[in-house]
Amino acid sequence: MPARPAWRGYLKLSLVTCGVELSNATTSAEKVSFRIINRKTGNTVKRQYVDAESGKPIGDKDEVKGYEIEKDDYLLIEEDEIEALQIESEHTINLDGFVHKSEIDRIYLDTPYYLTPSDKVSEEAFAVIREALAEKKMAGLSRIVLYRRERPAIIEALGKGMLLTTLRYDNTVRKASAVFEEIEDVDVDEEMVDLATTVVNRRTAKFDPSKFEDSYENALLELIRAKKAGRKPPVVKAAPKESNVVNLFDALRQSLASEDGSEDDAGRKPAKRRAAKTSAGKRGSTSTKHKSA
Structure with missing residues (x-):
């Protein structure tokens, strides 16, 4: 059975x-989910709103949204007042402008949705807009109301359909410069960069999301299967704690050695150059300590 559309309107x-x-x-339907159970009765439990002062439960008709205007002073907003709010993006996605997707910082990309024509009559116009975006290799800027919030979005051609991706507002994104400003500038040893680059080259591969596995989810499923079958739950060994890197150069060489069990030319050459260039004492002075996370 096809999933119910998250939104229906006009482009x-x-x-x-x-x-x-x-x-x-995207979907989370395959994820393990749990219900809260009353241990004494085995029955499921349900959540219920209670009055914060009296502790008594309240009925659905007595629930109302409140906006705090002062300490413990709330302005009551009725559901029909919210429902009465109407803006264009609630029912129409208007393509306001066009940009190259590469111009959009990835941190602003939020949630992806598939966009399809809602009926036969709309298929031709839909295809015309899709092909125009594909030919120009552009993404359309737009706005859409989802879950009672207007969200900026971009729309791009994707196969026979389109992909709409909601965007984060600029005032909700923390600037990287503010977070990274305390990171000190470091004079990086070029030979150590060579070693690290070799490790990167050896592990370069094509992006294949089918290879991603949720190890924690798999462990949960194995726990459930074991308990269901009356077996003792499997013992999961904790990952070893990472130790501080005392000598970064040696750690990089060992990383290369662990790739194939030996140090090849790529691993030895930087060491030879370094030995010719510096004394053992100087090499020790470039060692860097990293705090474990």
Whole structure:
């Protein structure tokens, strides 16, 4: 059974409009989920709102949203007042402008959705907009109301459909410069960079998301299977704690050696150059201590 659309409305490019549907591009349906159980009775439990002062449960009709305007002073907002709010992006995705996706900092990309025509009548106009985006290799800037929040978004061609990705607002993104400003400048040894680059080269591969596995999820499933079968739950060994790197140069050489069990030319050459260039004492002075996470 097809998933219910997350949103249904119209896509508009100037005077061209077509009906569209938005579907979730990701799912968590396969993830292990738990219910809270009353240990004494074995029954499931449910959450219920209670009055913070009296501790008494309240009925659905007595629940109302409140916006705190002063300490413990709330302005009550009714559901029908929220429902009455209408803005264009609630039902129409208007393509306001176009950019190259490469211009968008990845940190602003939020949630992906598939965009498809909602009916046969809309298919031709949908295809025209899709092909225009594909030919120009551009992404359309737009806005859309999802879950009672207007979100900026970009739309790009994707196969026979399109991909809409919501964006984060600029005021919600912490600037990297503010976070990284305390990192001190370091004079990096070029030969150690050569060693690290060799490790990167050896591990370079094509991106294949099918190889990603959730080890924690697998461990949970194995625990469930064992308990269901009446077996003793498996003992999961904790990962060894990382120790501080005392000599970064030696650690990099050992990393290369561990790749194939021996130090090849790429691992030896920097060592020879370094030995010719510096004394053992000087080499020790470039050692760097890293705090373990």
